[in-house]
Amino acid sequence: MAALARSLRSPRVLIALVMILCILCCAIFAGLIAPNDPGDQNLLSILVPPTWSPGGDPAFPLGTDSLGRDVLSRLIYGARTAMLVAFFASLGAMIIGTVLAHISGYFGGTVDWIIGRLVDVWMSFPPVILSLILMVGLGVGLDRVILAIILVDWTRFCRVLRSEVLIVTRHDYVAAARLLGFTHWQAIVREVLPATLPLLITLMSLEMAIAVIVEAILSFVGLGVGANQPAWGQMIADARQYVYQSPWNLLLPALAIFFTVTAFNLLGDGLRRTLDVRLSESGR
């Protein structure tokens, strides 16, 4: 874990972590920070512009949407949705993908062939279409969104990690562990997994960015977390019709998505640079 400590010294990772911490605070303390209830409709003051433009209302710092709901509060509560999806969806995809990748790469042979073909077939569906189809089948809701993303994206982990597992397993120390009496399970958990962990962590941070985007897409087409829960994609979809009257309503959630995705990508890139043994060796 010395590598993880080292990665904290990378400016990329530090900046990314600060950004993610901001979003995370919004998500956790949404109830305290948000000035208004995100669901409260103020039909008397719809499409109020942000406070700094003429006609702004200090009660709604970033204005209101077409139903008179406070944009700032909706953005803050939207962060909660985004973070929940990002964390649990990538965790789920990571677990399924990692388990299958280790089984596949470690044992090889027929098991590897079957898992490999399953991934091939799975990946031949366009991911967004597949998740849309899944959402139609599963119905809307936060847990369904998470499930859909897991079911689509586990292949990404499986494919990339398998080749890493394959490389690690070829090392004599894995064979040596077996000869010393380690069971297959012990050999995988104690010898192979620690070596694939850096890649796994990197992949997971990148997957979080993807999960945020997919969630936004699903919410945008109305197959996301459901109408009663604020989500950034949904806000963009709502603001689309009034884009000429109040462009802020569209820009602000888009910016929020951009900010979050950039943070996760930056984190992933920084981790990759510091944790990847091959990169750090050739860089020296």
Add this chain to the structure above:
Amino acid sequence: MFALQALDLTVTARINGAVVPAIRGLSFELPPGKILGLVGESGAGKSMVGRAIAQLLPTGFAITAGSLLFEGEDLMEMPPPRRRALLGRAIGFIPQQPMTALNPVMTVGAQFDEHLARLGEGDYVERRKRAIAALAAAHLRDAGGLLGRYPHQLSGGMLQRVLIALAFSSNPRLVIADEPTTALDVTIHPQILRLIAEMQREHTTAIIFITHDLRLAAQLCDQVVVMYAGRAIESGPARSILSRPAHPYTRCLQLANPTMHNERRALYVIPDQMPSLRQLQKMPGCHFAPRCPLVVENCRRMDPPEVWIGADHRVACLRAADVAAIATIDEATAPPEISARIVLQVEKLQKRYRIGDKLFGGTRLVEAVKGVSFNIAENEFVALVGESGSGKSTIAKLLVGLEQPSGGRILLNGDDLTDPSLRSLVRRAASLQMVFQDPQSALNPRRRIGRIITQAMEAGSRHSTWQERLTRTKELLAEVGLSEDFATRLPGQLSGGQRQRVNIARALCNIPKVLVADEIVSGLDVSIQAQLLNLLARLRSELGFGMLFISHDLSVVRHLCSRVLVMYRGEIVEQGPIEAVFSDPQHPHTRALVSSVPPDDPRAGWPALKVALAEY
């Protein structure tokens, strides 16, 4: 005029901002048509010389003083176009790794043609004729057909012949051969060396022959320069250096090398290892002083001056006069009495592999091991020798259970390990262990040494307390001659020899009855090898385990083992007591193996070098 002359050549390396000399004040003269051997262990700086000539120094390395004169012209001072014109024409190169030296996507012919075209050689037909003649001169059969083949279709020995033909095709005045045989099978070594010698005579080329093998250099070279930690410590006529070494290091190296003919003695152990570049930075005086048995106070203070001790025999040592006093402890290392109790019995062991794609395209069977039988007794070390691809490593894997045999039986203390109910590795772990070839790959870089060597204690359902493991760690470290503070280090912080000790310690954790050791000293330098061989001999007398020792180095095998099995194409073609087999080999392959070892006595001829080259 000399073909090549180095004058006070100094190459420095930049390490973390500090400037460290990698080669210091190297001087030598190579007359035209002679062979100069640069001899030393890894890290001595011998390859750096060849790289300096080719202008291929690694990043951070630079020539900072002195000069390299090629026929009187300074290679460093001359304009780059002039130097480029010399390299590949007047100066040829024979690489260490023939397998990677040619472009894999171009035919041998295309690469030969490219080279000859660069030399300004006539038209295509003319060049093709020249190429065929050059390959034929390298004793390659069907040279015309060879030109149309790709590098991967040729064996390592053939590729090296092609590269030698390529290097000599321009009629060079100087050829640099950097360990040209190291990557090849031992049986091919004499042929390649003979070919180089033959080409050298025909073209009267001067050769710089870089090698780690002093005996080999003595056979092939006229002059030898022995290098240690970036310095020439001794130089002179090849034979007189080997028969009358004047530097303690040369003498120690000679005593550390197991012999093929003399009586078996304990090997001389040079303690510790060659200082790294980083350590050299703050090391005044003689670089060998920390390991030298004759060291005196002055050695650590001043750079030893070069003294002439013969017509052209120079040595840089204050105590050159006393070198003959260095001797091995007079300790017979005749293998101990072998007990009659057989621990491992192998009967008609077979292994067939099915290769090819199961779904698309056909498969075929490859027989890696064809019905091999042998026994190993308690505290008996049995050697398994043979060329690469003969099935040695497959036998190792079958014994320890990393592969399942296709037929035959393996009996360990009477239990049949091939019996499905006993197949489990957990059952085997306690009594049969393996020491791996590559210590880099065999040690988990994330585990500390203490946790590696007691790894067996966390296996399966065993739960050892921290205290138990700590005690065992200390015992094992002491057994393999490492100090206790190694327990908390990581494998990356260890040298090759130390890693191999850890590798052995791990295998010993459960006190096995039989060890399988696959080429465990082949990657190591002579002085480190001697340390490990002595360690293994000591462990045998202390712990009394039997061992299957797989190696390609017959002198190492002869030193350590009492019986030998010679493998050839998956079969044991000859076996018996070492002395009997090596002094009177019966099978042609055994004869080839035995004759490929250069003689210990530099005055004795090496018959393998005299035999006419076979067409290949």
